[in-house]
Amino acid sequence: MAKKNNSHSTPTIGVDLGGTKILAAVVDAGGNVVATAKRATRAEAGPEGVIERIIKTVEDALASVKMAKEQVAAIGIGVPGPVDAGRGVALSVTNMPGWVNVPVAEMLRKWQDIPVALTNDVRAACMGELMMGAGRGLHHFVSVFVGTGIGGGIVINGQIYEGARGSAGEIGHMITMADGAYAEGGGIRGGIEAIASRSAIERDLRAGLAAGRKSILPQLMAKKDGALTSSVLAGAVEKGDALTIEVLQRAAHYLGLHAASLINAFDPQALIYGGGVIEALGEWMLGPIRETALQHVINRARLDEVKIVAASLGDRAGVVGAALLARGALQKEVTK
Amino acid sequence: MAKKNNSHSTPTIGVDLGGTKILAAVVDAGGNVVATAKRATRAEAGPEGVIERIIKTVEDALASVKMAKEQVAAIGIGVPGPVDAGRGVALSVTNMPGWVNVPVAEMLRKWQDIPVALTNDVRAACMGELMMGAGRGLHHFVSVFVGTGIGGGIVINGQIYEGARGSAGEIGHMITMADGAYAEGGGIRGGIEAIASRSAIERDLRAGLAAGRKSILPQLMAKKDGALTSSVLAGAVEKGDALTIEVLQRAAHYLGLHAASLINAFDPQALIYGGGVIEALGEWMLGPIRETALQHVINRARLDEVKIVAASLGDRAGVVGAALLARGALQKEVTK
Numbered sequence: 255m256a257k258k259n260n261s262h263s264t265p266t267i268g269v270d271l272g273g274t275k276i277l278a279a280v281v282d283a284g285g286n287v288v289a290t291a292k293r294a295t296r297a298e299a300g301p302e303g304v305i306e307r308i309i310k311t312v313e314d315a316l317a318s319v320k321m322a323k324e325q326v327a328a329i330g331i332g333v334p335g336p337v338d339a340g341r342g343v344a345l346s347v348t349n350m351p352g353w354v355n356v357p358v359a360e361m362l363r364k365w366q367d368i369p370v371a372l373t374n375d376v377r378a379a380c381m382g383e384l385m386m387g388a389g390r391g392l393h394h395f396v397s398v399f400v401g402t403g404i405g406g407g408i409v410i411n412g413q414i415y416e417g418a419r420g421s422a423g424e425i426g427h428m429i430t431m432a433d434g435a436y437a438e439g440g441g442i443r444g445g446i447e448a449i450a451s452r453s454a455i456e457r458d459l460r461a462g463l464a465a466g467r468k469s470i471l472p473q474l475m476a477k478k479d480g481a482l483t484s485s486v487l488a489g490a491v492e493k494g495d496a497l498t499i500e501v502l503q504r505a506a507h508y509l510g511l512h513a514a515s516l517i518n519a520f521d522p523q524a525l526i527y528g529g530g531v532i533e534a535l536g537e538w539m540l541g542p543i544r545e546t547a548l549q550h551v552i553n554r555a556r557l558d559e560v561k562i563v564a565a566s567l568g569d570r571a572g573v574v575g576a577a578l579l580a581r582g583a584l585q586k587e588v589t590k
Numbered sequence: 591m592a593k594k595n596n597s598h599s600t601p602t603i604g605v606d607l608g609g610t611k612i613l614a615a616v617v618d619a620g621g622n623v624v625a626t627a628k629r630a631t632r633a634e635a636g637p638e639g640v641i642e643r644i645i646k647t648v649e650d651a652l653a654s655v656k657m658a659k660e661q662v663a664a665i666g667i668g669v670p671g672p673v674d675a676g677r678g679v680a681l682s683v684t685n686m687p688g689w690v691n692v693p694v695a696e697m698l699r700k701w702q703d704i705p706v707a708l709t710n711d712v713r714a715a716c717m718g719e720l721m722m723g724a725g726r727g728l729h730h731f732v733s734v735f736v737g738t739g740i741g742g743g744i745v746i747n748g749q750i751y752e753g754a755r756g757s758a759g760e761i762g763h764m765i766t767m768a769d770g771a772y773a774e775g776g777g778i779r780g781g782i783e784a785i786a787s788r789s790a791i792e793r794d795l796r797a798g799l800a801a802g803r804k805s806i807l808p809q810l811m812a813k814k815d816g817a818l819t820s821s822v823l824a825g826a827v828e829k830g831d832a833l834t835i836e837v838l839q840r841a842a843h844y845l846g847l848h849a850a851s852l853i854n855a856f857d858p859q860a861l862i863y864g865g866g867v868i869e870a871l872g873e874w875m876l877g878p879i880r881e882t883a884l885q886h887v888i889n890r891a892r893l894d895e896v897k898i899v900a901a902s903l904g905d906r907a908g909v910v911g912a913a914l915l916a917r918g919a920l921q922k923e924v925t926k
Contacts (some may be wrong), residue, residue, distance in 0.1 A: 336889060342832065394754045408855070410746060417857025418730045419896075422890035428851040429886065431768045432785075442850065444884050449768075511765045514778065518763040519744070519855065523751025550765065550778050553672060553757035553905055557680070560755075 264327040266584070267312050268571070268577030270375060271333045273297060273303070273349045273402070277569065278311040280319060281577030282514060285386040286571060291315035300352040305361045312365075323366045330371040330580030331358060332378030332572050334403075336421060342372045348403065348439060368384075371583040375572055377423065379565075380407025380414055382575030383526055387567040394522045397565065398425065399529035400539075401484075401508065403439070404447040408520065426451065430512045446512040450505035452531050456482045458504070462497045469497040484534035505531075506539050510546025517551050517560055528565030540564060591822070600663040602920065603648055604710060604913030607640070607669045609633060609685045609738070613905065614647040616655060616662075617913035621722040623906060627651035636688040641697045648701075654703055659702045666707040666916030667906050668714030669696060670739075672757060678708045684739065684775060707919040711908055713759065715901075716743025718911030719862055723903040729857045733901065734761065735865035736845065736875075737820075739775070742784040743861065744856065766848045782848040786841035788867050792818045794837045805833040820870035827874060841867075842875050845881025853887050853896055864901030876900060 276295050280288040291314035293307055296526060308331070316323060335347040359370035373381075380397040383389040389397065389409060397407045404426030406484040408415040416424045420581020426447035437448035438457065448454055457481060463469060463488060470493050474486045490498035515527055525547075532539055544562040567574055599626060600884055606613040608631060616625040619798065627650035644667070652659060655813055671683040678695020695706035709717075709836060716733040718724040733743045743889030746753040751758045762783035771782035774793065784790055795818060799805060806829050810822045827832035861883075868875055880898040887893060903910055 255859075336891070369734050401746065410751065415746065418859040419621075419857050419889055419892050422855065422856070424854040424888045427854040427888040428764070428888075429847045430765055432770075432847050442848070442854070442888055445854075445888075451921070455808075487692040508768055511768050515764040515851070516855075517854075518760040518778070518781075520751075521755050521758040521760070523754045529917075550763075552760045552763040552778055553755055555672070555757075556755050 265321070265326060266327050266577045266580040267315070267329045268378070268573035268575065268580065269308055269312065269329065269331040270378065270572030270576060271295065271308065271347075272375070273330060273334060274313045276304075276308055276464055277573050278308070278315045278576060279573035280315050280321065280569065283576055283581065285574060285578055287574060288571070289315045289319040289321075290570075291318060295350075297350040301356045301361075304350070309362070310363045326366060326368060328369040328371065328580035328582070329362055329366075330373065330378065330533070330576030330578070331362070332373050332375035332571050332576045333358065334375045337372050337374055339372055339420065342370055344372065356447040369528035369580065369583050371576070373576065373579055374405075376405030377407050377414060378573075378575035378579060379528060379567075380409065380423070380575065381579055382567050382571035382573070383528065383565050384409055384412075384414065384575075385578050386574050387571055388526045388563055388565050389524070393525040394520070396406040396423075396425065396520055396522050397526045397528065398509075398513070398516075399565075400451060400527065400531040401529035402452050403441065404451045404529075409522075425512075425516065428512060428515060430508055430515065446508060449508045450483060450485075450512070455487070455501055455505050455531070458501045459497060462501065465499045470495045471498060484530035487531065488534040491535065502535070502539065503542065506542040507546055509539070510543045510548060513543055513547035514550030515563060517547060518553075521553065523559065524561040524563060526563055526565050527569070528571060532564060533568055536564060554567050595824050599825060600661060601657070602663050602913045602916040603651070603665040604714070604909035604911065605644055605648065605665065605667040606714065606908030606912065606918065607631065607644065607683075608668060608711070609670060611638075612644055612647045613909050614644070614651045614659065614911035615906065615913060617910055620742070621910060623910060625651045625655040626906075626909070627654060631686075633686040636690045637697075640686070642750065646699045647699070657853065662702060662704060664705040664916035664920040665698055665702075666709065666714065666912030666914070666919070668692065668709050668711035668912045669730050670711045673708050673710055675708055675756065678706055680708065702749065705916065707912070707916040709912065709915055710741075712741030713743050713750060714909075714911035714915060715864060715903075715907035716745065716759070716911065717904050717915055718907035718909070719864065719901050720745055720748075720750065720911075721914050722910050723907055724862045724901050725860070725901055728859050730856070731860040731862055732759075732761065732852050732856055732858050733862045733864065734845075734849070734852075735901075736787060736867040737865035737893070738788050739777065740865075745858075755780055761852065764848060766844055767849065768841075782844060783815045784804075785844045786848070788820060788823075788865075791823070791837055791841050791867070794840070795833060798833045798837065802832045806831045807834060820866035823867065824870040827835065827871065838871070838875065843877040844881055845875070846879045847886060849879055849883035849898060850886030853883060854889075855890065858899040859895065860899060862899055862901050864904070864907060868900060869904055873901060
């Protein structure tokens, strides 16, 4: 069993496991980031190898503020895929080989025998925004993270809503264009992820390039080893690249319709947008999303109370949320 | 002020105001229907005239079990449109002339000075199914009513979720076919109501007839003064009418995709389908809806736990729910 450390001043660790990078942070009881460290994921190393790299990253973060692992009260970790939070098992992880039913909590407790809270990366980020970011003080909101995929979190009465099987908030798979584009990587046909995620945007841009459209993209991508990252998108928009602007405006239109669906179904106080695409393009994307969304809201009363805003923690939302979830789990243990 | 009658054995009245008919019921403390009465709405009479007809219908129901209005503890009424529940005002009512900011509660209290709970008709029906119907014992479900429009109710942790502005559950306006059909009667373009409601089905069938498709529909409609009711649809399906089957199968397909969006976003224990179209066609519609929905659910774990079922109270759901809401409001007053 995990040892219990009930000092509230002890920090917790938050980890955000991504397909390309691992981010770890030491977070104090007030939700403030004390230290961070980062490392490439090297997913090809498999679960054992990746867990080792996670531990090294956590140790780097601790070392940077001269802390020993014995001073850590709990670890929270968000992974990009569905989890069994009760058993601390990652059921599957998007785009990472070998990640099927990986007992993440058990593996991390070999490093240090403290409570481990395992969650989905997007839910961790939603928790971060709820407690420390753009969702602070709100009771009802939906977070929408537009990155490689599209994920989200639903906050109802000030708490993240988990649903009957723990998978509420899979809003990237709300079908926005029936019979529309197939999703890459296991998503749902016609779901907003298949239409407007960074992957979908990249698919559409590459199709444009393959069709012979002139674009500055190949030139910008060459500087990133051929990768079409969110910052490449932002660079192309800045240069007035017609193909990029066209594809992104289309994505914003559908994100706006999806936003309207969220507002009509949930009637939230706010939609909070984060993820690489939004971080890189900001209001340039949010403006059209907001305009399209509000045109399609059925309840026109007090429409000015419905906010469509950017997340405020950036890529720290995940580590902050994971660390706070770990603290929550710890407090539950203490009160047992 | 309303008099308070805190005897729990006293019945409450539930009223379901529809565009074509008024249904009233006397409902006991256990949620059982003791008596009902029904009357044409005659919307052309305007709010004053319709309220008079509501009162007559309530009196008919009471008279049928030899009860006096003094024995009634409270009235609940569901109207087809948004309401300000706190003030008891119907903000607007679909397809009923003159219904703008109508003080329904105040008008009904002139008949008998007792508490009046005003709500939306669909939310009343959701409450009925939650307490006495297919939702009994469930903690998380979404009800979907497919009639002239498409409305719904979201139940979270055993309670109807109202949202920030009181309009959560407008699931008929989740955009399922981006840039798709425009909605009649003020709905949202491409929303499931614009694609698969009885109105949308009727639009598509009339377009088919206008295009010269052979169909038994005109013959069946002639028996209903030309109206294309849900029972006409069921009759045409029974006769194997190709046009009707084609249009309804298309509606079921899109309802299935919409159902998948609901499951992906909310992760409910069940979706509960009611409304005229579902009541008339039952499993013939629900089967394809279920099949399409489950194919498009992202979380495949414990998929057999996600139920797609018919509502069980039929057109009594609204009156039962309204009467129970009235009882709830009464108990709040008593405990003040």
